[in-house]
Amino acid sequence: MSLRPAAREHLFTNRTVDRYRRALADGLDRVATRISSTERPFTGVTPDQLALEVSAVDLDRPLGDVREALDEIEDVYLRDAVYFHHPRYLAHLNCPVVIPALLGEAVLSAVNSSMDTWDQSAGATLIERRLVDWTAERIGLGPAADGVFTSGGTQSNLQALLMAREEAGTGANLRILTSAAGHFSVQKAARLLGLGPDAVVVVETDRHRRMSPTGLARELQGCREAGQTVMTVVATAGTTDFGSIDPLPAIADLCLAAGVWLHVDAAYGCGLLTSKTRRHLLDGIERADSVTVDFHKSFFQPVSSSAVLVRDRAVLRHATYRADYLNPARMVEQRIPNQVDKSLQTTRRFDALKLWLTLRIMGADAIGELFDAVVDRASAAFDLLSEDPRFEVVTRSPLSTVVFRFVPTGLPADLPADLARDLADRANLHAREALAASGAAVVAGTTVDGQHHLKFTLLNPETSLDDIAEVLELVAEHAGRFVREQTPDLTYSVG
């Protein structure tokens, strides 16, 4: 069946570069206009409202025209998207992105290299390898280090745990030790690797939410006594909820003594690799057997961009499978490089190009400056909250996270403690939802010691302390009003 000419005009080829230029210019213009005019990080649209707009689109009746399609995505996407570049988006580990990386994104998707084999990527393979080496060198993993780009921290952690499991042997009773503040992708990886429901052992944390070395020593001993094999300790350099960094040197000592693989999940904290003033906070990471880094968190890269690095390149063989059509053994003999031998994926994006252009245009120091700025801001936000009697703040993060909660004051002394706790929980939950519904700010939430808390993850250097102070006022207003409405018979007063 031959393609109709109209269809061919949509293919990006040597004949259609003008159409490509026009379509992308229209798209860029739309995004630029939207970004420059966004007054709130979110409109507060509900899933039901937006579902109506999305389901009204007839996918079997193409519009045929770029501008009409862009008008339509204004309604189904751009108008109500959540905008991470907005200074009052304070919620999850999402960053505003740097322009060199956006340029990389446009180039890589147009050329559309696939990172599996040399004959689908050529220079891209070498560029990714240079960036893997650059990252491993910043970490200090040594001369035998290697790694591969992945889709994100979840995949990086999965691959690291796969390698650790293979190195430990596939016997029964394998255990993974990580702290209570570790990322849930560790549990997920354990499940995907077919380990039992008890495979992940939670090590206690100290009051700063860092893994306790004493607790780790105890769990290692416990596993030994129970005849269990610890296949890896997962330390976290930048916990998702608290931004805490586990004591890497002490953990590395314990792993060395026990002969256990150390994986450091630095999905969040990896930004410190570029910091001129805080790199030392990652000291000990160079002793890891494997490391997860998420460039799409603290390197200001667009999703996706992550990597898993290993101290000994030989362990990457645990991801190697051969297919005659793709990566036959003779390629190794012919010294033709390929990345598929190291990856869980086959067809894979050339995400490395974004980081490459970032380093070539702005440089690593500039990334470090941006990350340092948000860490400084988080520290100032912590001080602000500590001085405000309306709030309780959990712990000062060495990174850019602030966990806190509104605490109703002026409640009657005879109000039972469980009711007061429940009221505080609901008030904080309500404040978060009310803020999102108003679109004035987006903040995250989490549970700390069974109590609902609010969370800022600051990744936008444009977020000022005034923005933070304004958001805190809004939180106090929403939460305070909620408490007053719930307790009309109490003589309650909120500041």
Ligand SMILES: Cc1ncc(COP(=O)(O)O)c(C=O)c1O
């Ligand atoms: C510490 C940590 N590890 C792993 C992940 C998972 O990364 P991704 O969302 O890129 O899969 C996250 C995500 O927030 C994280 O905070």
